Ligand SMILES: *[C@@H]1O[C@H](CO)[C@@H](O)[C@H](O)[C@H]1NC(C)=O
Ligand SMILES: *[C@@H]1O[C@H](CO)[C@@H](O)[C@H](O)[C@H]1NC(C)=O
Ligand SMILES: *[C@@H]1O[C@H](CO)[C@@H](O)[C@H](O)[C@H]1NC(C)=O
Ligand SMILES: *[C@@H]1O[C@H](CO)[C@@H](O)[C@H](O)[C@H]1NC(C)=O
Ligand SMILES: *[C@@H]1O[C@H](CO)[C@@H](O)[C@H](O)[C@H]1NC(C)=O
């Protein structure tokens with residue numbers, strides 16, 4: 285075979301292969317659930333969805349090599365009206381897990397307004413930009429675990445996300461958390477905020493997940509496997525939007541913080557907390573919250589099992605009422 289013929293054949297082969305691949309992605313235009321896992325896809329955009337069902341409800345793009353979502357990732361160009369339109373108006377589920385996404389254009393999700401589920405597990409996100417999820421009023425589950433997120437801008441979780449039931453931020457690099465995080469109003473639904481396995485050691489209000497906060501709080505915040513060492517009594521009340529005295533006692537019957545497996549140091553810093561628990565019926569809440577890690581002799585003891593003597597408290601520590 286001559287060199288020229290060989291090259292020609294090669295070109296034909298490559299072209300065929302390429303066409304086949306693109307066509308194969310949506311060989312059947314009836315399929316509602318598009319399985320694009322592990323196809324070596326690095327760019328998401330209109331061309332990828334050629335021949336696909338225009339009312340597809342799910343796209344699984346996990347295990348590809350996507351690094352960014354451009355504004356038109358889930359749009360196709362409508363030549364008649366000369367503008368981008370959603371690839372599918374019916375998209376409910378988008379799985380982008382196990383890619384290398386570090387950058388999401390603030391417009392990228394505006395073409396998928398009906399999403400209920402967004403999975404971005406195991407990508408390379410370092411921050412969440414204000415407004416990024418604002419176009420997703422129906423979103424119920426947002427999964428962002430296994431990224432490197434250390435910054436969440438204060439406009440990230442807003443009241444536009446009125447159907448959100450769960451935010452999964454496990455295995456990221458957060459260092460602080462809201463005392464009173466995002467909750468839905470009105471709602472009887474339990475809201476789950478999962479920030480296990482981060483580096484959180486304090487509550488701040490920098491993020492401002494909180495809005496329209498009214499009891500009863502039906503929120504569960506998982507803070508296990510973080511870096512809390514010292515409890516600060518001001519956390520209960522300091523950032524509370526209503527800032528009512530002792531409000532937190534009844535709040536905590538619905539608002540559940542889980543803070544086990546943190547390197548708690550049970551020493552005199554805990555005195556005020558223990559005193560207030562002795563005055564009120566906070567026992568259950570505290571034992572759930574704080575199990576000592578240090579000093580060694582108190583390891584694994586729930587804070588509530590300790591007397592103020594053991595903690596070397598100054599007996600004249602004022603009791604909060
Ligand atoms: C997304 O895809 C990954 C990998 O294929 C899978 O393990 C995960 O369960 C999917 N996410 C959801 C929410 O179904
Ligand atoms: C995360 O995704 C990368 C590919 O981008 C893969 O090599 C790695 O095994 C995944 N990690 C986990 C914990 O699934
Ligand atoms: C993210 O994408 C935007 C727009 O495409 C670009 O301006 C910005 O520089 C990118 N940021 C990073 C960190 O790559
Ligand atoms: C978000 O933070 C910026 C700067 O820290 C501040 O100016 C802005 O008012 C905050 N927005 C909200 C809604 O809290
Ligand atoms: C948080 O947001 C609320 C409602 O938008 C606003 O009133 C409040 O000032 C914000 N707090 C901070 C600390 O930015």
Ligand SMILES: *[C@@H]1O[C@H](CO)[C@@H](O)[C@H](O)[C@H]1NC(C)=O
Pocket residue numbers: 514516517518553
């Ligand atoms: C508790 O928080 C308040 C307000 O941020 C701060 O002034 C105080 O120093 C903190 N106390 C401890 C023991 O860290």
Ligand SMILES: *[C@@H]1O[C@H](CO)[C@@H](O)[C@H](O)[C@H]1NC(C)=O
Pocket residue numbers: 598599600601
């Ligand atoms: C105990 O607390 C009181 C009042 O705060 C203070 O005057 C006193 O010095 C403290 N004693 C010790 C041993 O810390």
